[in-house]
Amino acid sequence: MENIKEYMQQVGQSARAASRIMAQAETAVKNRALTEIAAQLLNQSASLLLANEQDVAAARASGLDAASVDRLTLTVKTVQGMAEGLLQIAQLPDLIGAITDLNFRPSGIQVGKMRVPLGVIGIIYESRPNVTADAAGLCLKSGNAAILRGGSEAIHSNQAIAACVHAGLKAAGLPETAVQVVATTDRAAVGELITLKDYVDVIVPRGGKSLIARITEEARVPVIKHLDGICHVYIDDEADLLKAIRIADNAKTHRYGVCNAMETLLIAHKVADEVLLPLSRIYIDKGVELRGDAAACARVPSMTLATDEDWRTEYLAPILSVKIVADMDEAIEHIRLYSSQHTDTIVTENYSRALRFLREVDSSSVMVNASTRFADGFEYGLGAEIGISTDKIHARGPVGLEGLTSQKYIVLGSGQIRI
């Protein structure tokens, strides 16, 4: 492509124009598009898998690591998963146009809020091609236009999925430009996309920490993001220890490579012996490497001493940091210093401490007696999520359809003037 800047301007303009039509699209039309896209994906799965094989072969040839090749690879099952995801999004309620809080004011005007789409969402992601279908579906249902920029290694897969999306939009009578997949693998396109202030309302980056940090640094458009998930479980001295062990086990070992997995376990001194011995056996059996402070190491022979860097690290791996704390205050202070404000849990039966932990821990999800693994759009009932935000502005925590919308004020008058 010769002129990336001009091309991205064109993409932005088309998206802005399409966003106006999408904002007015009726629920049934949006749902029809979602259903048609799902049908297209299933009908075209053979050609999707062929396009994906091209990407996978090229990725292997270029020496991409096995985990990335794995994320890149589509199967009949993942294609079915994409289609099912779209059908689920079709079944979610349409938030757009909803009017709330329409109250009369002393002046006689009636003031309320109407939910509206944000406009144009730019999504930048890495190797998983299924994000193309998920993100398109969420943006479409929430009345937005989308500009999708997937990883260059997935370009054929993404274009093949985009063809299905376009066919579905067309079948429903919606503009194909409502979902555009950036057609160049040139990295300069990302730099353009995140500075298209006139055409893009928000950027959602999905991928590794370095990608997200770079985008946040360079973007001139608001970004909905989370950088990392350094999640904590604090086992209080008034915890139900059976619950505590179940939760601490699950939060670490249910899945290792996810942002809502526990990375640091904090245990109240009083129950350290009772909890740490059975728990460490579970972890060691499951192959989890343990790193702890001196007090924890003294209790578990195979544990190595944690460095300050450990408390700051999102392992995304079978490694766990363990710290013995005097009490909840020390636990909250540790979380304040080291948490990435993603998800933190207390296990306790003490009413006052549960309330204090909920209030005082400043994270996007704060839990009592539940595994951090629940921090997820599906588990929270959002239906689907486009990402998890650890920011405080606009959306915090799992971001579903509502996070892709805004509210404007509406005023119903009967001739009122200001006096």
Place this chain on the structure above:
Amino acid sequence: MENIKEYMQQVGQSARAASRIMAQAETAVKNRALTEIAAQLLNQSASLLLANEQDVAAARASGLDAASVDRLTLTVKTVQGMAEGLLQIAQLPDLIGAITDLNFRPSGIQVGKMRVPLGVIGIIYESRPNVTADAAGLCLKSGNAAILRGGSEAIHSNQAIAACVHAGLKAAGLPETAVQVVATTDRAAVGELITLKDYVDVIVPRGGKSLIARITEEARVPVIKHLDGICHVYIDDEADLLKAIRIADNAKTHRYGVCNAMETLLIAHKVADEVLLPLSRIYIDKGVELRGDAAACARVPSMTLATDEDWRTEYLAPILSVKIVADMDEAIEHIRLYSSQHTDTIVTENYSRALRFLREVDSSSVMVNASTRFADGFEYGLGAEIGISTDKIHARGPVGLEGLTSQKYIVLGSGQIRI
């Protein structure tokens, strides 16, 4: 001041530390601080006015324009107004800690949202010293810490008000660093403030368009802002013409220098003669200069031809642009092209058009049969406003206490793990 960067880092750190205490402060304590600050302002009004006289004298000597000197000047009445404003904020409900939507999920966990402060709010404003008290009050009530940077011409007034704020905070047992007024007039302090990513959660600039544009361009912290208010009134051919004339008169002439004043009047061709003749007489009587398209000029002899620049201009003055349009579609298209997405009104008795206008006009406030002048935090029932946002992210329209808060997810479990 020798090292602005170091000083602002120190201010930021202190604000962050204070914000943790403010976030946990009880409603009664925050209200006591507000009441004490109000009492201090009244008790200290003589010294406030003396400090202000110093600023006013310096401003006059430096040749500041009369309007700015006027905004800078405090009187016994404005000091009373500040105190009353704080007492009103004390009476508003405390939103912090409110838990909503606490619903059980199939997994057995109960998921809800808790309202929390944003943390540290940076407010940058120009000559009006009363913003110091208003902004401090709103940030305090919403559990935030504030860093206030007023105009250099108001430095003595702002420091005197800050002394009252600190005395009030101290009397209530809250940290004085919860509200800091930047103690230097060096402009470099603004540049530091808007890039303090670790210590400032949001910047609210209040002032002229160029100030806000510059801050938005250079900030590395989210900004809640509106650049300008190019507000429209569209008089539909099915309007009640008496309402139309009252609203178009009020929206323009009630106050000229405010962001929610009408700058452009759009009139449906069918009713142009009936509406424009009486309205133009009203405007001319009140000294409003009229600029119109050819069709409008043909009807009003004293009207001059509007340029494309006129449709894009926030006059903030007794000047009005007038355009005759074929129908509502043309009006909406004109608004789409020229509105600053602040506030736009339709006057019509037609049900379908009223609903279409509400849905299709993408502004922070959209009205039917009411004056644009109602777009205001007090009129909307927010109690007070820190500004009006024409952005879509986070807060849109008048921003009151809620706009200075966020919501985190809370999960109440009873030992649940993810399976």
